[in-house]
Amino acid sequence: MKQERTIRVALLGAGSVGSQIARMLLTQRAEYQARCGADLELIGIAVRDVAAPRDVELPQQLLTADAAQLVAAADLVIEVMGGIEPARTLILQAIAGGADVVTANKALLAAHGPELHAAARAAGVQLSYEAAVAGAIPVLRPLLSSLVGDNVQRVMGIVNGSTNYILDSMHRAGKTAPEAMQIASELGYLEADPTLDVEGYDAAQKAAILARLAFHTELPADAVYREGITKVSAADVALAQENEQVIKLLAIIEKTVTAAGEPAVAARVYPALIPASHPLAAVHGGKNAIFVEAENAGELMFYGAGAGGAETASAVLGDVLSAARRMVGGGAPVDPPTHAVLHPLQMTDMTTSYQVRLAVSDAVAVVSELTTLCAAHQIAVVHVAERGSEVALTTVRALEVKQQRLVAEMAELPHVTEVLSVLRSEAVAA
Numbered sequence: 001m002k003q004e005r006t007i008r009v010a011l012l013g014a015g016s017v018g019s020q021i022a023r024m025l026l027t028q029r030a031e032y033q034a035r036c037g038a039d040l041e042l043i044g045i046a047v048r049d050v051a052a053p054r055d056v057e058l059p060q061q062l063l064t065a066d067a068a069q070l071v072a073a074a075d076l077v078i079e080v081m082g083g084i085e086p087a088r089t090l091i092l093q094a095i096a097g098g099a100d101v102v103t104a105n106k107a108l109l110a111a112h113g114p115e116l117h118a119a120a121r122a123a124g125v126q127l128s129y130e131a132a133v134a135g136a137i138p139v140l141r142p143l144l145s146s147l148v149g150d151n152v153q154r155v156m157g158i159v160n161g162s163t164n165y166i167l168d169s170m171h172r173a174g175k176t177a178p179e180a181m182q183i184a185s186e187l188g189y190l191e192a193d194p195t196l197d198v199e200g201y202d203a204a205q206k207a208a209i210l211a212r213l214a215f216h217t218e219l220p221a222d223a224v225y226r227e228g229i230t231k232v233s234a235a236d237v238a239l240a241q242e243n244e245q246v247i248k249l250l251a252i253i254e255k256t257v258t259a260a261g262e263p264a265v266a267a268r269v270y271p272a273l274i275p276a277s278h279p280l281a282a283v284h285g286g287k288n289a290i291f292v293e294a295e296n297a298g299e300l301m302f303y304g305a306g307a308g309g310a311e312t313a314s315a316v317l318g319d320v321l322s323a324a325r326r327m328v329g330g331g332a333p334v335d336p337p338t339h340a341v342l343h344p345l346q347m348t349d350m351t352t353s354y355q356v357r358l359a360v361s362d363a364v365a366v367v368s369e370l371t372t373l374c375a376a377h378q379i380a381v382v383h384v385a386e387r388g389s390e391v392a393l394t395t396v397r398a399l400e401v402k403q404q405r406l407v408a409e410m411a412e413l414p415h416v417t418e419v420l421s422v423l424r425s426e427a428v429a430a
């Protein structure tokens with residue numbers, strides 16, 4: 001009788017995601033063996049505090065605070081502890097020891113992706129991270145495999161579940177941002193440091209990873225322009241609703257050229273207005289959605305749960321079983337090509353449309369002043385509305401640097417008392 005292989009699996013982290021991975025590995029062991037031809041033996045779970053109470057009951061004998069010793073004994077390491085260190089060192093240790101690695105850690109992948117990939121390539125092991133972008137949604141594997149014969153031009157979507165949950169709760173349930181954030185935290189959507197979510201760092205890290213897979217280029221996360229949702233107010237939401245629009249935190253990554261004609265990538269994350277009829281407006285709660293535009297395939301949309309313990313664990317287990325199948329059947333690891341040289345475009349060189357909300361002392365006078373100012377800047381106004389002591393206007397698409405100069409001068413107009421908010425609008429056509 002054929003002796004089936006045992007793969008010793010080390011799990012680093014037993015939080016929202018890790019505890020669900022452990023549950024799935026332990027309860028579906030026989031089924032997984034049938035699916036991948038190897039027995040996935042969970043040999044240990046590294047945590048900070050082995051005595052801490054946990055939502056999911058885990059076999060106490062599997063818990064350890066000695067992650068390095070656990071990694072040394074593993075054929076496959078799953079890293080879901082988050083953060084840069086000790087995750088980076090442990091993954092490098094695993095790779096050097098010949099273990100395949102599955103991680104959901106976008107912060108690490110965005111900051112140290114090239115180093116981790118180089119190490120995996122040198123060691124001939126598989127490094128996989130489907131769960132790092134958009135939780136349960138299979139989007140990295142389609143970019144890496146199904147679309148590798150096409151030319152992806154643009155990736156755009158909602159890639160952060162917690163901020164989508166917060167904005168959606170402000171729009172549809174009238175919740176305040178802190179109320180919605182508390183629920184997002186209870187649902188396990190937020191990063192250990194929630195600033196990463198609400199200030200857009202998490203989405204920017206995912207944008208950098210998407211650029212690697214979609215455009216075959218290395219893009220540092222800090223080359224992704226980033227604005228979070230902390231300045232979005234209830235008044236912004238009310239105005240959007242009046243105008244049949246919705247505010248979403250978008251990540252947009254597109255191939256373009258610099259002013260000198262060199263190939264470039266324009267990558268940015270910011271809260272933006274979209275029409276209520278746009279498909280992304282129907283992405284509610286912790287869901288994510290990503291549009292991929294490819295030269296030949298046209299437009300594809302990926303939709304599903306963007307965060308959550310069990311949802312993310314699903315994507316992790318997909319990577320784990322794929323790695324196990326390769327260990328059983330043989331074959332080279334799949335490594336994303338990163339040969340393309342694309343210059344990161346500065347935000348000021350991108351084209352945007354602005355919605356500006358102003359507090360004014362005399363609305364009629366301000367509208368006249370704004371008309372003159374916008375004409376002087378050669379930026380047309382597509383919409384202007386007065387509401388008591390407020391005026392809101394939306395500009396046509398123009399270079400961001402010009403929009404910034406225009407707003408700076410609006411602030412100086414005689415009857416403008418304050419610039420209340422500036423939001424980019426993706427509702428205005430190019």
Ligand code: NDP
Nearest residue numbers: 013014015016017047048049080081082104105307308312
């Ligand atoms: P949690 O904060 O809920 O869990 C982290 C786990 O790692 C805890 O069990 C913690 O131990 C352990 N840990 C942290 N630091 C160390 C350390 N130095 N040594 C040993 N163990 C350590 O995080 P999540 O489960 O939410 O997220 C894990 C990873 O998955 C992150 O990279 C995150 O970005 C990513 N991710 C999360 C998603 C989500 O919806 N939550 C979705 C997609 C990706 P202890 O329990 O003892 O504190």
Ligand code: HSE
Nearest residue numbers: 160161162189191307
């Ligand atoms: N904090 C992340 C989010 C988890 O809210 O999208 C999933 O990556």
